[in-house]
Amino acid sequence: MLHRSRKYLLYHLLPFMQWKHLVNRDSTRADLMAGLTGALVVLPQGVAFATIAGMPPEYGLYAAMLPAIVAALFGSSWHLVSGPTTAISIAVFAAISPLAEPGSPQFISMVLTLTFLAGLFQLILGLARMGVLVNFISHTVVIGFTAGAAVLIAASQVKNFFGLDIARGVPFHVVIEQFFLQMGNINPYVCAVGAITLAVGIAAKKFVPKLPYMIVAMVVGSLAAHLINAEFGSSVTQIKTVGALSVGLPPLSMPDFSYATLHNVLFPALIVTMLALTEAVSISRAIAVKSEQHIDGNQEFIGQGLSNLVGSFFSGYASSGSFNRSGVNFEAGAQTPLATVFASFFLLLVLLLVAPLASYLPTAAMAGILFLVAWGLIDFHHIGAISKISRAEAVILWVTLLGTLVDLEKGIFFGILLSLALYLYRVSRPSVVPYVPAIDKGAYHFVNALGRPECPQFRIVRINGSIFFGAVDFVRNALLQIDEGNPRQKTVMVLARGINFVDVAGAEMLEQEARRRRKLGGGLYFYRCNKSIYQFLRKADKLDDIGVGAFFPAMSNWIKPIYATLDPEVCRSCKARIFTECNEQLPNGEARTS
Structure with a gap:
């Protein structure tokens, strides 16, 4: 009995001990291939998500390195891949952009503080065995929030796609207003680059699904920008680029622990905490249905908490489980969490090779990619099904979606409250x-x-x-x-x-x-x-x-x-x-x- 209790404690302190017996030559070969595939997928996504979050592009890649390794080793899922996600990125941007200029040292410092607090909350919830909390965030709320976040992502890239002068971080309705007011000022050269990138991405995803469509679209968009500049001159086209990425290991960083910063990011950190945990647990459970693996929600809380705590000191902003990369990881044949470890090392190697090329990537091409990402986030099937099946659920969906467009943090908060109120109303009438x-x-x-x-x-x-x-x-x-x-x-x-x-x-x-x-x-x-x-x-x-x-x-x-x-x-x-x-x-x- 004592031996069994020690073994149980060991498995919770060091969960990777539960799957070490699965590691052999065949599994390592499969994990290496899955890791390489994952590195190629996360490269454009990391840059795109960091752009959404208002962070320098390389921070999205840093969030996919060490934090992903920690989450893989200390979580319970063998296939969940953590890193930057669209929902978390848009939540981070919405929370911090009113407080500091996106991309500035103050903005980065506050985002790292938010990441630290989110990780701390996640770890506390995991140790307190509160994994059941994510069950109170209904699937309808997640669908509504994700759709709203997708619209915000697209709205944030309107200026880059059309070459308009719209202040960064303004509310959704201001973006729409400014777009119609400035329609006569649309830059045709910038818009052409964005449209070509978008069209190529759609075509590549539909007709050549085995190729990483984001990378294909980025390359074609960059070539299109180069040809347009060569023909008309960069002074005329005014096509801006992302700029070269920093090369090397994730640098050490320090969150801002001042009272003012902690006070400002406390509530957003709670929102990011629940959103990230909902993503991670729901994704790991979805994949576990296929892999037939048992998922411990509390252990996932602990893994995600440690991941964000470590990430805040290694230049990684808030991360969570990624459905795209987790799905790719499973379909690529990953056998153990070592696939995520290999993916992080491969990502570093790939970054060393392609980082200088980012200086040729137009912001309009990145906007086209993010339009694709935003479109893919909207679950039209379930939105239509919910609207037909349940009027009450449809109200929750649209309150969350529209609330997210007005204020992202309060949108999901009111969606959760409305969902719980509906549940209480139902159970109060047996x-x-x-x-x-x-x-x-x-x-x-x-x-x-x-x-x-x-x-x-x-x-x-x-x-x-x-x-x-x-x-x-x-x-x-x-x-x-x-x-x-x-x-x-x-x-x-x-x-x-x-x-x-x-x-x-x-x-x-x-x-x-x-x-x-x-x-x-x-x-x-x-x-x-x-x-x-x-x-x-x-x-x-x-x-x-x-x-x-x-x-x-x-x-x-x-x-x-x-x-x-x-x-x-x-x-x-x-x-x-x-x-x-x-x-x-x-x-x-x-x-x-x-």
Whole structure:
């Protein structure tokens, strides 16, 4: 037992010990190939995502190096690849751009502080075993937020795609307003480069899916810009380029721990924390469906937390699990998390070779790539399906999406609140449905009473849900309506198998209802009550008022003691006779004569 507990602790402190036995010559060969593929995929994405975040391009690549290694070694998924993502990048930009000039030393320092805090929050949540929190962020909210973020990404690149003079970081509605006001100033040369890049990217993705379409589009866009400059001159075209990337290992960095910075980035860090954890856990679970691997949400929290903590000191901004790179990693045949480790080393080698070429990459071409990224983020299929299936879910979707366009952080926050409010509204209204015993000989089950005769003195109802403080009034009113609709139905039996749990407020309501029905001359009974609920009622000292004899286990003879409490005069003239006892004798024991 002691050995087992030590092994369990070791696996949580050093989770990579769980898969070390999988490493062999074949797996290493597969991981090397998957790692090379991953490095080629992350190169253009890292630059693009850093641009979205308002960071220098190389910071997106730094976030895909050491942080990705840490997340792979200390997470639970064997295929999840961490690094910069579009949603996190747009969240970072939206949070920090009002506080500092994007790309400036102050901006970078504040982003590193946000990354540190996000990592710290993630680590604390993981150690506190709070992985269940991500379950409260509904899929609808994520779809709405992602779509809104995609529109913001596209809006942030309007100036670069069309060559317009629009201030960086202005709200979405200002971008739209300025675009229409400056339509006459669109630079045709810049726009041509962006359009060519966009067209080539779409064509490459559709017709040559095996090639990295982003790299193909970037190369063609850069060549188009070179030819246009050669023909008309750079002074006329005014085509700007990204600029050369820094070459080398990720430099050491230091977050800004001043009170003012911590105060300003605290709330955005919480938003990034939940968003990043939602991405990482949902992606790892999605891939685990295919790989048949068990995912520990708490361990993923720890891995992501350590990843961002380390990244904040090695020039990496906030990162999370990437669906694109994780999917590529799995499809490329990765066997262990070593594929991510290899990808980070390959990325460094590739960066050394291609970094100088970034000085030829036009910002318009990068804008075209980001338009492609933004389009791919909008889940049109699920947006259409949600709008058709559920009006309430559609409201959550559009509130989140439109709220994100107004204020990204508050958009997802209000989406989560609205989603939780809808959930609470649903669970606060458990179904209370009338049932009657099945007429089959020897049957112990019940059937819906709709269209069937019921006892005029005795109502059987099935409650599906939980009787907690939020549902107490609804359940109480449903029970009151029974005798208001038929004053003679003073006795009620609850089919309690569908009751999940009862809290203190629910227990008090049941106690009060039992007393009320006894005063009316009836009673409150329970059939197939869960053992945990019965024990809770006993612990809360409610059984004295409800009555120990009011609880009947499955397949017990519940009708005999209840039938004996009914009014024989009502039974004498009753034509329903839904119980076997009704045809044999009256409740007082008198034999039936007719």
